[in-house]
Amino acid sequence: MRRSIFRSAILSATLLATLGLAASAQTPSTTSTTATPPTDIGQDRKDIRRDTKDIRSDRRDIRSDRRDIRQDIKEGDPKSEIVADRRDLRQDRKDVNGDLRDRRQDVRDLRQDKDLRSDRRDIKSDTRDIRSDRRDLRSDRRDIREDRKEGESKAELRSDVRDLNKDKRDLHNDRLDRRRDGRDFRRDRRGRK
Numbered sequence: 001m002r003r004s005i006f007r008s009a010i011l012s013a014t015l016l017a018t019l020g021l022a023a024s025a026q027t028p029s030t031t032s033t034t035a036t037p038p039t040d041i042g043q044d045r046k047d048i049r050r051d052t053k054d055i056r057s058d059r060r061d062i063r064s065d066r067r068d069i070r071q072d073i074k075e076g077d078p079k080s081e082i083v084a085d086r087r088d089l090r091q092d093r094k095d096v097n098g099d100l101r102d103r104r105q106d107v108r109d110l111r112q113d114k115d116l117r118s119d120r121r122d123i124k125s126d127t128r129d130i131r132s133d134r135r136d137l138r139s140d141r142r143d144i145r146e147d148r149k150e151g152e153s154k155a156e157l158r159s160d161v162r163d164l165n166k167d168k169r170d171l172h173n174d175r176l177d178r179r180r181d182g183r184d185f186r187r188d189r190r191g192r193k
Helices: 002-025 041-075 079-150 154-192
Strands: none
Touching: 041 079, 079 154
């Protein structure tokens, strides 16, 4: 009798601790389904680690509940005690499923943050390319003006005009790339919210 009371007290304390963890996991600072989710990669990694720890703890609780049910059946404890243990087991399973869902969401958030970071990097790279192409265009135009002033051959002029046209195409393509990357970035950011 004393043993079953002790076990009931431990189960009650475990249940309260589990409910307390579940309630603390639902605070806006740790859930990833808030209106303005964190965009920090480090924070997402911390959330994943925290959820992984919660999952391990909940799985330990499930093993403990199963052990208690087997023990109660073996000892022939009253049916009400077995029912209470099964209820605890169901609650622990719900907790594990909730933690797994949170962890999956945090992994998706992390992946999304990495996509945003990659899109920003692409936009910066395209901007650098555009600036370089504009410098090349200025230099080509300067070369054409100097060739005309100096009376260079038509072949030299054609070569400079070809360079100018090639640089114009490069500039156009880089602008298209930057526009495309900007759209991707905005779409990813919108999809994040």
